[in-house]
Amino acid sequence: MGVQGAKVAELLETAYESVLVGWIAQASEAKGGSSISRKEDAGLMLSALKEGMAAKGEPLQFETPAWAALRATLADVSASDAAQGRSAGETSRFILALKQPVFLALQQRLGHDVAELMDSVLWVSGMVDAMAQFTAAAYQRSREDMIQRQQQDLLELSTPVIKLWKGVLAVPMIGTLDSGRSQLVMEALLQRIVETESELAIIDITGVPTVDTLVAQHLIKTVAAIRLMGADCIISGIRPQIAQTIVHLGIDLQGITTKASLADALATALERSGYVVTRSKAVKRD
Numbered sequence: 001m002g003v004q005g006a007k008v009a010e011l012l013e014t015a016y017e018s019v020l021v022g023w024i025a026q027a028s029e030a031k032g033g034s035s036i037s038r039k040e041d042a043g044l045m046l047s048a049l050k051e052g053m054a055a056k057g058e059p060l061q062f063e064t065p066a067w068a069a070l071r072a073t074l075a076d077v078s079a080s081d082a083a084q085g086r087s088a089g090e091t092s093r094f095i096l097a098l099k100q101p102v103f104l105a106l107q108q109r110l111g112h113d114v115a116e117l118m119d120s121v122l123w124v125s126g127m128v129d130a131m132a133q134f135t136a137a138a139y140q141r142s143r144e145d146m147i148q149r150q151q152q153d154l155l156e157l158s159t160p161v162i163k164l165w166k167g168v169l170a171v172p173m174i175g176t177l178d179s180g181r182s183q184l185v186m187e188a189l190l191q192r193i194v195e196t197e198s199e200l201a202i203i204d205i206t207g208v209p210t211v212d213t214l215v216a217q218h219l220i221k222t223v224a225a226i227r228l229m230g231a232d233c234i235i236s237g238i239r240p241q242i243a244q245t246i247v248h249l250g251i252d253l254q255g256i257t258t259k260a261s262l263a264d265a266l267a268t269a270l271e272r273s274g275y276v277v278t279r280s281k282a283v284k285r286d
Contacts, residue, residue, distance in 0.1 A: 022101025206237030
C-alpha cells in the first residue's frame, strides 16, 4: 500500500466514529432507506475497507484478493438493496456519500500540507469510485437473479400437475409453450407419474393461444417421454382453430389421443381405467 493508502488507513483507525457518523449524515440527505439499516451497512464496509488496506490493497487493483472481503460486503449490500426495492442509483449514492466525511477528516489532519492532502484525496476518490462501480454491477446481477427466480416461480405456479383420479394426472397449460416451460412440464409430470404410479396423463392446451410447429414438437416430445415411463397421454383442448392449424402445418399427431375438452379427455381416461360413470338417480331441475 502506498503512502496515501497508509494515511487513509491511519485516519480510519483514529477517526472511525466521526467518519461513520458523517457518512450516515451525508447519506441520509439523499433519497434512500433508514439511517439505522445504513449505519450497519456502513460499519461493515468500513471494517472491510480497513481489512483491504491492511492487506496493502490499492484502488486500481480492486479485483485483487486484498479487497475480497470488501467486494463480498458490497455484493451483500447490493443484493439487500435490490430485495428491498431500492434503486441502483440509491445504492451508488450511499457509497459515494463516504467521500465527504473522509475528505473533511483528511483536511483537518493534512491541511498544512496541500500536496499530501491532494494525493490522499485522490486516493480516497479512486477507492470510493471503484466501490460504487462494483456496487452498480453487483446490483444488476442481483436484480437479474431475482427476476430469473421470479420467472421460475411463475412457471412452476402456471404448470401444476393435478391428480384428477386414481391413476390419472392432468396438466392445464395456460399461455405460450416455449422450450423452457416444456422442459419444466415434462420434468414435473414425469416426477408425479413416478410418485403416484399413474398410468394416464392429460395435457390440456385449452389455454394455449396458438399451436405452431415448435409447440407441437414440444408436445410430441413430452408424450414420448411419458410413454417411456410406461404411461400414456391424452391431449385435450383441441379447438377447431387449432385443429385447422395442425392440419395446415402438416403436423403429425398420429398415435396420440386428442380430445376437444378436458371433460372428454377425463371420460376417456376413466373408460381406459375400467371405470363407468353413471347417475344414481335422475336429477330434478327447476
